[in-house]
Amino acid sequence: MPLTRIHDNAVKAWTLAASLYGLSWFIPTIIYLIAVTNLKAETGEAIFQNNNWWLFGGIFLITFLFYVATVFFFPRIRWRRWRYEVSEKEIDLLRGIIIKKRTLVPINRVQHVDTIQGPIDKRYKISSVAISTAATTHEIPALDDETADDLRNKISSLVQKVKEDV
Amino acid sequence: MSEFKRQHPVAAISRLLAVIRQNFVTLLILLFIGGTGSGGEYFWYALIIGLVTAFFAGIFGWFRFTYRVIDGELQIKKGILRRSNLYLSRERIQVIDITEGLLQRMFGLVKVEVKTAGSGTESATISAITREEAEQLRLELRKRRSVETEDNKEKEQEEREIEYESWNISKKDLVYAAITSGNFGLIASILGAISGQMDQFVNEENLNYLYSKLPGFNNISLVIAVILFIIVVSWLLSFLGVIFKYSDFKVEKHEKELLVSSGLIERKRITIPFDRIQAVRYVEGVLRQPFGYGMLYVESAGFEQNSKERSIVLVPYLAAEELTGFLNQFLDEFDEPEYDTFPPQKSFMRYIRRPNYLLFLVLLPGAWLFWSYGWTLIFLTPLTVALGWLRYKDAALGIGESLLRMRYRVLARTTALVRKKRIQHIESSCNPFQRRKNIEHLKVMAASGSDGIAFTINDLRSEDCDKTYKWLIGTHENSESEQTALPGNPEAAGR
Numbered sequence: 001m002p003l004t005r006i007h008d009n010a011v012k013a014w015t016l017a018a019s020l021y022g023l024s025w026f027i028p029t030i031i032y033l034i035a036v037t038n039l040k041a042e043t044g045e046a047i048f049q050n051n052n053w054w055l056f057g058g059i060f061l062i063t064f065l066f067y068v069a070t071v072f073f074f075p076r077i078r079w080r081r082w083r084y085e086v087s088e089k090e091i092d093l094l095r096g097i098i099i100k101k102r103t104l105v106p107i108n109r110v111q112h113v114d115t116i117q118g119p120i121d122k123r124y125k126i127s128s129v130a131i132s133t134a135a136t137t138h139e140i141p142a143l144d145d146e147t148a149d150d151l152r153n154k155i156s157s158l159v160q161k162v163k164e165d166v
Numbered sequence: 167m168s169e170f171k172r173q174h175p176v177a178a179i180s181r182l183l184a185v186i187r188q189n190f191v192t193l194l195i196l197l198f199i200g201g202t203g204s205g206g207e208y209f210w211y212a213l214i215i216g217l218v219t220a221f222f223a224g225i226f227g228w229f230r231f232t233y234r235v236i237d238g239e240l241q242i243k244k245g246i247l248r249r250s251n252l253y254l255s256r257e258r259i260q261v262i263d264i265t266e267g268l269l270q271r272m273f274g275l276v277k278v279e280v281k282t283a284g285s286g287t288e289s290a291t292i293s294a295i296t297r298e299e300a301e302q303l304r305l306e307l308r309k310r311r312s313v314e315t316e317d318n319k320e321k322e323q324e325e326r327e328i329e330y331e332s333w334n335i336s337k338k339d340l341v342y343a344a345i346t347s348g349n350f351g352l353i354a355s356i357l358g359a360i361s362g363q364m365d366q367f368v369n370e371e372n373l374n375y376l377y378s379k380l381p382g383f384n385n386i387s388l389v390i391a392v393i394l395f396i397i398v399v400s401w402l403l404s405f406l407g408v409i410f411k412y413s414d415f416k417v418e419k420h421e422k423e424l425l426v427s428s429g430l431i432e433r434k435r436i437t438i439p440f441d442r443i444q445a446v447r448y449v450e451g452v453l454r455q456p457f458g459y460g461m462l463y464v465e466s467a468g469f470e471q472n473s474k475e476r477s478i479v480l481v482p483y484l485a486a487e488e489l490t491g492f493l494n495q496f497l498d499e500f501d502e503p504e505y506d507t508f509p510p511q512k513s514f515m516r517y518i519r520r521p522n523y524l525l526f527l528v529l530l531p532g533a534w535l536f537w538s539y540g541w542t543l544i545f546l547t548p549l550t551v552a553l554g555w556l557r558y559k560d561a562a563l564g565i566g567e568s569l570l571r572m573r574y575r576v577l578a579r580t581t582a583l584v585r586k587k588r589i590q591h592i593e594s595s596c597n598p599f600q601r602r603k604n605i606e607h608l609k610v611m612a613a614s615g616s617d618g619i620a621f622t623i624n625d626l627r628s629e630d631c632d633k634t635y636k637w638l639i640g641t642h643e644n645s646e647s648e649q650t651a652l653p654g655n656p657e658a659a660g661r
Contacts, residue, residue: 089639090638090639096595098597099595099596100595100596100597101593101594101595102594102595103591103592103593104591104593104635104638104639105590105591106589106639108587109590109591133591133611133613133618134283134467134590134613135591135611135612135613135614135617135619136590136591136617136618138591
């Protein structure tokens, strides 16, 4: 089983990302509010009239709870569950908040390795390492920049030693 | 073949036709909408201008497209405004397709597609050259690197001409393959497309008209009649599709590659090098399994945009009992390890329940919502239970020395053979319910087309998944010491 954890800053970065992206969950409730409160100019009636505040409250509450969960709980759990290990023969990844997934990629199947850094990652000085095979791309998120670069170099040098064709 | 050459001028027309074919649906819709309304004449001008532009683009495209093979590298220069140079070395070539379309056939020409792996690289297509040129090109690109002297070249040429084994489809098998080809996916997509367009045609007026014309029809029988009609039509389409596609189907085994040729109107010839075969897949469809037949596919990493066509059909209709013989004859590296791992008893109820989740949580509520008799779907329960039971019975894993054999069922039963050194990754996943029972799903990924193909067996013992992991990375007892030795000691890592 893989043991290495990803960087702690992952929690902060994911929290920030989720708190921004998660705002889009509120779009339906905002549209609802606009539809209920805005009055048509000519008739003076609301665009949507069969308003039920209980329904609205229910939807809002569910959205809000979901938002809180994705912002305050999921990043921490996700971080806690993420483990990886890169050895000379394989890349071993273990992750998953509810469904646990373990992935084993033989080193000689790796086509290329990238490091990726988004704007939020940059703020927290972390990068992801993306490992591409002929079939899919696997990503190890949130390693501090130096570790990510080292890991990328390590994998690519390991690959060169054992390189076979697709 | 060291000079840059142009294709046959027919390439220009084939390009024009390709443009028309790609935009066929759009054109049809535009014809209906634009051709009739006011300002219809402007539409026709636009159409004619478009076609003329496409025609000249085709001619210029042909003029600017040159290719050559030099040092085992296919070089293509193309592009009217944006020039591009495409260089494909023969070591990177996965599959070579040679197609004779209707247009090409009239001029004795063929289309050559050279496919490389991965989504980054495009496949190179030469759309019209003579058959002899294509054959020469193919031989050139399939030659071994090491053999360079003239002497050996000729010897190689001779070797190449020898046909080792071959297999032809019989007329009877072709017809059976066509009859049993009922493609449920196609039927579903046609049903979906029609129900999307339904609103235009299904209104009170039309319905009343229909009822008056067809006495004895009510709502339900009309719906059933329409569905039956669609099933029959799509079955006919897929029947004809199979006849056209797999007529004269022939597999030839050569020294280093398989050659598959087939087709009635559009003849296709695919070259699959043995060392490019990622996996072999035998699929016993619902209609075929009762007769003991199935379809054999080969997976290759050749780039293919259309994900449905990325697998290469090796035999369209093959008896299950002939599979072993066929593999021995044509694919030496693929033997069939004995099945030694099965889902445990404790997974049985999970297998039985899984198809029912779909029925009770998605299909039934959905049908009930839209149709008052939707609850009758509950009578499908015995079928879903039977499906779950079959899935449990069919799930099996065999671990050989250099090969993994997996059998599982979704609707059709699939048997996959994947070589160890062609496995892209193995993934196991387990949800909290599975964790309690210590079972996991096992997914094995092989490369296919521009991405992968996954083979999944549900609810295996965790120990069995671990066993597969260990098998994949070789004996792995002292992995800990290897890992610690790695960073500081490159010699140890190199071995």
